[in-house]
Amino acid sequence: MPNQYQYVKVFAPASVANVSCGFDVMGLALDHPGDEVVARRTEEPGIQITRVTGENGVLPTSVSENTAGVAVRALLGHLGSDVGIELEVHKKMPLGSGLGSSAASSVGAVVAVNRLLGLPCTSDELLTFAAEGERVACGTPHLDNVAPSLFGGFVFIRSREPQDVIGLDCSKPLFATVVHPQIEIRTEDTRKILRRNIPLQKAVTQWGNIGGLVAGLLKGDYELISRSMQDVIIEPIRSVLIPSFAEVKEAALDAGALGSGISGSGPSIFALSRDNETATAVGKVMQHEYEEIGLDNEVYISPINKEGPRILEEVQL
């Protein structure tokens, strides 16, 4: 029987959804940044969010409006439990940046509470609960941020309904660079501008690249990964919302990145590289493009997180 805990503090990683060609079906986890979530048992039954720090306190503490609260409520509902739980959410990454901020909070919360209660739920169940957090954050229970944040590594979402998530282990090292220009884009808006219909010919090009990227990762073939990181459907439309997108991407590729694209629905732009040195050089040139036009920005350089969330502290019951 696994231990139960009085107090658990969890780190859950940021994630890059879509990964160029994999709209709605692919995502990867970063080692950092990420959110921290504390779960604590209380006498009084039910869920309370007692603190939300970071991001200027703009996030709600109402359980039904906060992604972490919604996700934990789904978990307790599944268990039929009225255990008393206090949550603290410490945002350590920007909101609305395209780095899976809401997903990290949901994932951190369900992992912390599941551990608190002695691991009653499977990871597949946790994924479902975390996805409920996404539903409140962006209208749809998308898995392409919660799944990588929860499982680590590259994940492929074959199907959301029924939930079918596949890990894509890459035998070769990969490092991510993400530049976040300090503008806000609402995920909702980035969905609205997409076309409902697409040309079959472009869809075929896209699924060629998706299969290529999956094969490239599983075979550890950098060149194939690089050739496959092309999005002919979503990027041409969404990139118009991101200042200097073409210039930043081109600079990243020129500096040696294997590929580059929009992180999730943006505005962050990510790149993948073979090693930390290249990822760092790529970060410099991407940042340079934004400095040229005087746009505040932040750069993250991180290996791919392979383990998912980490337990930072815990106190046994």
Place this chain on the structure above:
Amino acid sequence: MPNQYQYVKVFAPASVANVSCGFDVMGLALDHPGDEVVARRTEEPGIQITRVTGENGVLPTSVSENTAGVAVRALLGHLGSDVGIELEVHKKMPLGSGLGSSAASSVGAVVAVNRLLGLPCTSDELLTFAAEGERVACGTPHLDNVAPSLFGGFVFIRSREPQDVIGLDCSKPLFATVVHPQIEIRTEDTRKILRRNIPLQKAVTQWGNIGGLVAGLLKGDYELISRSMQDVIIEPIRSVLIPSFAEVKEAALDAGALGSGISGSGPSIFALSRDNETATAVGKVMQHEYEEIGLDNEVYISPINKEGPRILEEVQL
């Protein structure tokens, strides 16, 4: 320096293009049936097709109208050679069946001639020449039959232009069953009925399945292969041209097949199974469906061909 030959006879395998969800990007080779092509040096420069046997002699012997002739002409054109070559094409599989008949002839021809001449061309070059044969057969230089016929196994076509073909080695055995109802469908017609635009939502479902199938093959995961063999774009449209398609497919799945769908553009229907016994049982029930409605048919049961074409006979120069 490789040997040169006076005479080479090659077997080139049939193939199943698309493999359910992989429209235009995936194909697999069968161990049998297949075509046989003979190439022989002659004194007189240029290409002649001296014999075409099988399929009631309906195929042209004119070099510019026969896929084998067109493919060999592309090869010699590339070499700038006016060597004299006589071809015989022995059709051992039905035309217009969806089994890559034209591709097998083109592939057999370029492999035979390349060997005759001491292997001057790479396999990637041979692929391009064989694709020229497809252009004359169906209007477009599709690779999803010529690539598996030439390389063997499962192949993934990331891109046709530029040509980027990836082998997908599956560590687990797979057996194909193909039933060919004796009706003729022109590939051209099967293309015409496709919609030029498709809903983005369906495209996402499709690329989920494509990535799943690629991962399932590379991981040797039968269950994932099975879950991924679903085509929501092409099959619902093309299957209306194939009598009893739904019944035949359902019978195959009920008999234990991992998946089933249209072979290429039809009318043949294929299924994949874990072992020869299941593939044989699947063949029986598929055939039974056509016997019920009194439609003549032929059934093929074959392991996946992993080697591509085979040299059957040769005489050194």
